[in-house]
Amino acid sequence: MSDSLLSIRDLSITYHTQGRAVPAVRRVSLDIEKGGSLGLAGESGCGKSTLANSILRLLPAGTEVTGHITLDGKDVLGLTPGGLRAVRWTAGAIVFQGALHALNPVQTVGDQIAEPMSLHRTVADDDAAKVRVVELLRRVGLPAARAESFPHELSGGQRQRVLIAMALACDPQLLIADEPTTALDLMVQAQVLALLEDLKEERDLTLLFITHDLSVLTYACERLAVMYAGRIVEEGPAWEVFENGSHPYTRALAAAFPTIGDEGSRMAPSGLGGDPPTPGDLPGGCPFHPRCPLAHDACLPAEPELRVSGEARRAACVLV
Amino acid sequence: MRAGVTPLVEVEDLHVHFGAARAVDGASVHVLPGEVLALVGESGSGKTTLIRAIQGLQKPTSGTIRVDGAGGSSPGKVQTIFNPSVQMVFQDPTGALNPRQTIYEIVAEGLRIKGEAGGEAEQVWAALSRAGLRPPERFFPMYPHEVSGGQRQRVVIAGAMVMEPRLLLADEPVASLDASIRGEILALMRRLVDETGLAILVVTHDLGLAWNIADRVAVMYLGRIVETGPTEQILEDPRHPYTRALLSVVPETREMEQQILTGEIPDPARIPPGCRFHPRCPLLQSGILPETISSRCPTDDPGPTPLEAVSAAACWAVTSGAGPSALWASPG
Numbered sequence: 249m250s251d252s253l254l255s256i257r258d259l260s261i262t263y264h265t266q267g268r269a270v271p272a273v274r275r276v277s278l279d280i281e282k283g284g285s286l287g288l289a290g291e292s293g294c295g296k297s298t299l300a301n302s303i304l305r306l307l308p309a310g311t312e313v314t315g316h317i318t319l320d321g322k323d324v325l326g327l328t329p330g331g332l333r334a335v336r337w338t339a340g341a342i343v344f345q346g347a348l349h350a351l352n353p354v355q356t357v358g359d360q361i362a363e364p365m366s367l368h369r370t371v372a373d374d375d376a377a378k379v380r381v382v383e384l385l386r387r388v389g390l391p392a393a394r395a396e397s398f399p400h401e402l403s404g405g406q407r408q409r410v411l412i413a414m415a416l417a418c419d420p421q422l423l424i425a426d427e428p429t430t431a432l433d434l435m436v437q438a439q440v441l442a443l444l445e446d447l448k449e450e451r452d453l454t455l456l457f458i459t460h461d462l463s464v465l466t467y468a469c470e471r472l473a474v475m476y477a478g479r480i481v482e483e484g485p486a487w488e489v490f491e492n493g494s495h496p497y498t499r500a501l502a503a504a505f506p507t508i509g510d511e512g513s514r515m516a517p518s519g520l521g522g523d524p525p526t527p528g529d530l531p532g533g534c535p536f537h538p539r540c541p542l543a544h545d546a547c548l549p550a551e552p553e554l555r556v557s558g559e560a561r562r563a564a565c566v567l568v
Numbered sequence: 569m570r571a572g573v574t575p576l577v578e579v580e581d582l583h584v585h586f587g588a589a590r591a592v593d594g595a596s597v598h599v600l601p602g603e604v605l606a607l608v609g610e611s612g613s614g615k616t617t618l619i620r621a622i623q624g625l626q627k628p629t630s631g632t633i634r635v636d637g638a639g640g641s642s643p644g645k646v647q648t649i650f651n652p653s654v655q656m657v658f659q660d661p662t663g664a665l666n667p668r669q670t671i672y673e674i675v676a677e678g679l680r681i682k683g684e685a686g687g688e689a690e691q692v693w694a695a696l697s698r699a700g701l702r703p704p705e706r707f708f709p710m711y712p713h714e715v716s717g718g719q720r721q722r723v724v725i726a727g728a729m730v731m732e733p734r735l736l737l738a739d740e741p742v743a744s745l746d747a748s749i750r751g752e753i754l755a756l757m758r759r760l761v762d763e764t765g766l767a768i769l770v771v772t773h774d775l776g777l778a779w780n781i782a783d784r785v786a787v788m789y790l791g792r793i794v795e796t797g798p799t800e801q802i803l804e805d806p807r808h809p810y811t812r813a814l815l816s817v818v819p820e821t822r823e824m825e826q827q828i829l830t831g832e833i834p835d836p837a838r839i840p841p842g843c844r845f846h847p848r849c850p851l852l853q854s855g856i857l858p859e860t861i862s863s864r865c866p867t868d869d870p871g872p873t874p875l876e877a878v879s880a881a882a883c884w885a886v887t888s889g890a891g892p893s894a895l896w897a898s899p900g
Contacts, residue, residue, distance in 0.1 A: 291746040292717075403832055404611070433610045434773050438817035438828045460747045463819040504747040506776045508803045508818060515758065517780040519751025523716040539748075 252279040252318070253454045254303065254340075254422055259315035261298050261307065270528040272298040274478040275315075280471075282421070285448065285455035287465025287486060289501060290475035291524045296458050299475070300424050303456070304336050320421055337364040340422035341415040343408075345430060350411060351399040357410045358395025361385070364417045384413040388443060405436035412443065416451075423448075424456045429464060441468050462498075463505040466490040474498045477525050477535040480554060484561030494563035496540050534566070542567060575634075576601050576735050576767045577622060580875045582631035584617050588837040591617040593791030594631075596875035599735065604761055604768045606778035606799070608814070609788035612833040615771040618788070619737045622769070623656050636734060652682050655728035659740040661720035665712040671696070671723050672708040678731045695730035699723070700756055718749035725756065736760075738770040742777065754780050775818050779803055784878075787811045790844045791836060792872045797879040808881040809851040842866040843884065851885055861888050 261273040273295040280286045290296045301307055303317060305324060317324040320339045327335060341364075344350040352360055361384055362377040371377045382392040388409040399407060408428060415423060425444065429437040445468065448455055457469050465472055466486045473483040474497065482495040493499040500520040506513035522539040525531055531538050533548040540547065546566045557563040575598040584592040592614045599605045607615050620626035622633055636653055655678075658664040665674055675692045684691070696704035699722040712720055721741065728736055741757065742750040758781045760766050772778065778785050778799055785802040787795040787810065795808035806812045813827040827850045834840060840847050846865040851857060857865075864884045873880040881887070 291748060405832060434775070434814060434817055435610055435829055436832065438826065442826075442828055461819075462747065467819040501747050504751050505819075506779050508775060508779045508815070514779060514800075515781065517751040517754035517758065519753070519755060520748035521752070523718060523749070524746070 251281050253282040253284075253320055254278070254280045254456070255316075255318040256299075256303075257316040257318075259299070259302065259313070259317060261295070261302055262312040263298075263308075264310055264312065268528060269312075271478055272527055273302070276475075276478075276480055278473060278480065278483075280422075280454055280456060283452050283454055284471065285457065285469040287462075287469035287472045288456065288458045288475060289460060289462050289465055289472060291460055293524055293527060294475040295478040295527070296475050297426055300342070300426050300456065300458050303422075303424060304340055304342065305332055306342070333367075337368055337418040338370075338420055340424060341418070341420040343411050343415045343423060343425040343428050345427045351407060353399055356396055356398060357402070358385075361395075361410065361414045361417055364414065368418050370418050380417070381413075384416055385410075387416070387447075388413045389439070403436075404432055405439065408432060408436075408440055409443070412440075412447075416447070419451070420453070422454045422456065424458070426458045428457075428459075430459060430461070437464070444468065460501075461505065462490055462501045474501065477530055478527060479535075479551075479564065480562075481536070481565070482557070482561075482563040483554070484558065484563075488558070488561065494557040494561065494568050495536075495565045496542050496567075497536050498563075500541075534564075573600050575599060576636055577769070578632070578634045578875060579618070579622065580632045580634075581872070582618065582621060582633065583629040584614070584621055584626055585629040590791050590836050590839060592621065592628075593836070593839065594872045595788065595792050596872055596877075597786050597793055597796070598875060599767050599769050601734065601767050602761060602765045603783040604758065604770060604781050606782035606785045607769060607771045607788055608773060608775060608778060608785060610773065610814075610833045612836070613788040614791040614836070615788050616739055619656075619739060619769060619771055622735075623654055623737055624651060652678070652731040653734045655731055655733040655736055657721075657724050657728055657736060657738040657741050660744050661717065661724045662712065664724050665720060667712055669711075670708065671701075671710050671712070671715070674712075674723060675727045675730050678727060682731065691730055692726075695726040696723075698729055698760070699726035700752075701726065716749075717745055718752060721745060721749075721753050722756065725753075725760075729760065734765075734767065736766055736768045738768060740772055740774075741770065743772070743774065751780075757781060775803060775815060786873075787814070790833060790839055792844070792882070794845065794873065794883070795881040796873050796877055797881075801879060807886045808845075808883045809849050809885070810845050811881075813850060842868055843870050843882075845883075851883075857885055861885050 256278040259273055259276045263270045263272055288296050322335060358381045361381045365371045365377050371380055381395050385392055385394055390409050429440050457465055469486050472486040472489040473480050476497050482498045490502050493502055503518040520539055525535055534552055537543040537547040552564045552566050554562040554564045557568045577599045579597045582592050582595045595618055609615050617626060621628050672692055675695055676688055679688055693704045696707055701707045701722050742753050757768060761768055782799045785799050786793045789810050795811045806815055813829050816824040816827045829848045843865045846852055852862060852865050861884050870882045870884050873882050
């Protein structure tokens, strides 16, 4: 795809801890076209945050990364430190989960929003930065006076808005949102999702949205990719994947969040037995087979590759 | 009405104030044996304070809490007696478990405090088995960090169940768990209710959880129950505009037109006059209410839902008999 803003090819990421190699991401390929949105779903430890952080090379030193990441035409893994600084905040920016620790507790939120602007000299001087901070705060639905507040004076929803304002400071093309609504209430979550949707329209942003809640992703994104044990196991148009998953794991994740009014799920919570595998100690064959309700002999010999499972859809299951 | 069944818990006109902040402000609610009641609402609605008061962890300012028919706390008195028939399951299983204790010791601890003599190992074994940790003896010597997140929440539930409680208070029991594990824990909770006659009062902002396991739902806003009723009624045909707005933003209900409320829940030290929801009420803002109703909302308090209510909504538009369905069907 030539119109991709983000293109990931054959990406593998391995952490080395206490002499052990822990593969967190394994041979992942993904594209997001300019102005598009992709939701990345999966459980804790599936590698989704590692994948997100690798796009701006925010991984700990000593992490082994192979493959290719192309963001806005630049080869991210080959960039010099200077080149990398130019990409961060401007080509791509991350909205972190709005916990207190994502912000500096002893700096006003206005100063924190202005920081990437002064680093990148996108504003002429401090006064221009102040004007821009107020503009950004208003845009994310906060009063200008909030610039003088410290993070602990804000609610969880307000902190999340500050983090979004900060990510927008240098007009990035790609916005990576890592669990931006997980710690929030239903109503505040809806407010934040609506804000992201408006911003995406208005600024022609490309969005990579990460959470374990498939229903949120389906609501917020055009396409959906499901990760399990470091690999993409299914990808396709969001509603189709959510409502009619090709991979048994996708179907289990989708069923975990019942549709209110659906008689089938009334008094019938749906879960998946067992626990996600430990990276570094994956079961042989299809790594999902020990938990899969449909597992049979064909799942054991080799790990299934992604293959076409419908129009613009791929899934990695022998039954596809 | 309740048809002669004695409630396990009756909370009547409960107030819990922290200085000027009225965290719980006249809430009344009951739970029957063998049922799951979901208490839903935004952060800051007072849900957690309410269940902490039932557990005896929070001193009520006024009102009564009757647990298991008799006794309970008298107004303003902290319930210091260890009440084994009420047990609590917290949100974060990792924080709730002592990392230096084995699973056996964790589950046995309540029995030891209660002073139960003999049969400890059998009771721990049975509680672990009931919580789905099988074979139980395999888990006896293990530490919390040696089991998965889902299993840790099962250990918390086993530690509660070993006391043979009649009521389980659960505060967001699956919010910190992964999607695939969530269903397993909810299924376990429902099974315990069906098999042992236990009652569960579960606090959550997750309406899908209520759909999955709750018999009834009570919706809390700024310290009060504003709507209560059977789960199907509350989630499929809500009457209070607040319930309606909450439901409209659940990502799974895409058929409903979204009503995103502006701002966050007000400061409980400054509860608005009249109907406490009126400054955020989409129904009032829509302008479709007749003057006879809309003039009351900012000045007259519709009052809390009554203790015995099986189905009630504290909203002038509903109680005036204006026909809420007709109002909602109107454009706007």
